[in-house]
Amino acid sequence: MDEDMLEDQRRLVELIEAEGWDVTDLEISAYDSPWADEDTPEATVTITARKPYGIEDEDSDGEDDENPFRLK
Secondary structure, three states, X not given: OOHHHHHHHHHHHHHHHHOOOEEEEEEEEEEXXXXXXXXXXXXXXXXXXXXXXXXXXXXXXXXXXXXXXXXX
16 A cells, blocks of 8 residues: 555544544555556545534533434
């Protein structure tokens, strides 16, 4: 695997984490493109990340009447 590909992958992870996301899974695939006549490799990066939204205060009673998906 090309070191430039790995460096780009690291940079993508840094950018995502800088936005408050938690990277939970990461995959990079390097291959020669079947559509191009060139011998330059390509890469696909798949990043799975999570980010919690709507963190409730400790003083909150835990009810959110505006959320249609919350079970009551």
